[in-house]
Amino acid sequence: xxxxxxxxxxxxxxxxxxxxxxxxxxxxxxxxxxxxxxxxxxxxxxxxxxxxxxxxxxxxxxxxxxxxxxxxxxxxxxxxxxxxxxxxxxxxxxxxxxxxxxxxxxxxxxxxxxxxxxxxxxxxxxxxxxxxxxxxxxxxxxxxxxxxxxxxxxxxxxxxxxxxxxxxxxxxxxxxxxxxxxxxxxxxxxxxxxxxxxxxxxxxxxxxxxxxxxxxxxxxxxxxxxxxxxxxxxxxxxxxxxxxxxxxxxxxxxxxxxxxxxxxxxxxxxxxxxxxxxxxxxxxxxxxxxxxxxxxxxxxxxxxxxx
Amino acid sequence: xxxxxxxxxxxxxxxxxxxxxxxxxxxxxxxxxxxxxxxxxxxxxxxxxxxxxxxxxxxxxxxxxxxxxxxxxxxxxxxxxxxxxxxxxxx
Numbered sequence: 001x002x003x004x005x006x007x008x009x010x011x012x013x014x015x016x017x018x019x020x021x022x023x024x025x026x027x028x029x030x031x032x033x034x035x036x037x038x039x040x041x042x043x044x045x046x047x048x049x050x051x052x053x054x055x056x057x058x059x060x061x062x063x064x065x066x067x068x069x070x071x072x073x074x075x076x077x078x079x080x081x082x083x084x085x086x087x088x089x090x091x092x093x094x095x096x097x098x099x100x101x102x103x104x105x106x107x108x109x110x111x112x113x114x115x116x117x118x119x120x121x122x123x124x125x126x127x128x129x130x131x132x133x134x135x136x137x138x139x140x141x142x143x144x145x146x147x148x149x150x151x152x153x154x155x156x157x158x159x160x161x162x163x164x165x166x167x168x169x170x171x172x173x174x175x176x177x178x179x180x181x182x183x184x185x186x187x188x189x190x191x192x193x194x195x196x197x198x199x200x201x202x203x204x205x206x207x208x209x210x211x212x213x214x215x216x217x218x219x220x221x222x223x224x225x226x227x228x229x230x231x232x233x234x235x236x237x238x239x240x241x242x243x244x245x246x247x248x249x250x251x252x253x254x255x256x257x258x259x260x261x262x263x264x265x266x267x268x269x270x271x272x273x274x275x276x277x278x279x280x281x282x283x284x285x286x287x288x289x290x291x292x293x294x295x296x297x298x299x300x301x302x303x304x305x306x307x
Numbered sequence: 308x309x310x311x312x313x314x315x316x317x318x319x320x321x322x323x324x325x326x327x328x329x330x331x332x333x334x335x336x337x338x339x340x341x342x343x344x345x346x347x348x349x350x351x352x353x354x355x356x357x358x359x360x361x362x363x364x365x366x367x368x369x370x371x372x373x374x375x376x377x378x379x380x381x382x383x384x385x386x387x388x389x390x391x392x393x394x395x396x397x398x
Binding site for chain 1: 308311320321322323325326329330332333335337338346347348349350351352354359360362364365366367368369373376377381382384385386387390394395
């Protein structure tokens, strides 16, 4: 029963980390909405066997569409929870990993398997992490999540270190690389390697969240003006941190007669980033949108999660 | 966010939400419950993560009229709408 619950949890987690997908952008037209509606109809089929059949038809008909992963998740949950076939679900899972050609989706499937083992048997999760590392997998999120979760497992420092080194090596995108460096520094600090952690963090200092630990260290070293510079940068990119770190109070301690904190943060918020490429979307009401269609207007886009 | 949408005409911008999880009914339910009328784009090919570089949600991007990213705000805060309004006035 425990395995069933854990596998279900892994399947739910799989939904939570719905993957990044590389490759063709394709036509993100009304078909996305149609496919989601079709998938949700399949999910509602009460009979588990019939539901499985519908979901398998969905994956067969949409084997190249990223939403196939959502159907995989439903199939796993139906097999493990509704039908109680944990072994069958795991075998199905391995089959998916073996045949999946999209590295991003394979990465998410591997992570879901890792997550299942992590809950059921941490030694198997470590073995899988080693296997993944040796196989040369480069999926950023797979490696990131594995490193993150193994950070909490005693005695696994070596593999965690190796995963972070790989992560930083394989990340071509500086934003991702700095995200990995920031988490790596957290691991190094917890492992007693403060000096190396500080070096790694400095390399990531253009990344918003690296400035939380950098600022904290500087403040503790009584380098308060430098610490505030880091904290202001942090608050510019992550507004909630202004209150969380009590920035206004810290600022008034160092600069008791200044009232320019707001303007300093405001100036740092403005960047000169790249032009975002065109893409077509359909919204949940069926209306079509394109990025190019909004050229000439300022646009505010919030990436959010309904969970 | 709906309060921010009401300022679209005054501040001269368009507000969009983007969702990569594909939980259609859940998203529709949340939007209906909260009376949100902001368009929610279905992001099947992970534009948000792969192109915009989203690491955490919510992350808000302010794009200028030429399509350039001019601000990235991770998370939320009590004064969020004011912050966005300030950014829009600066670009």
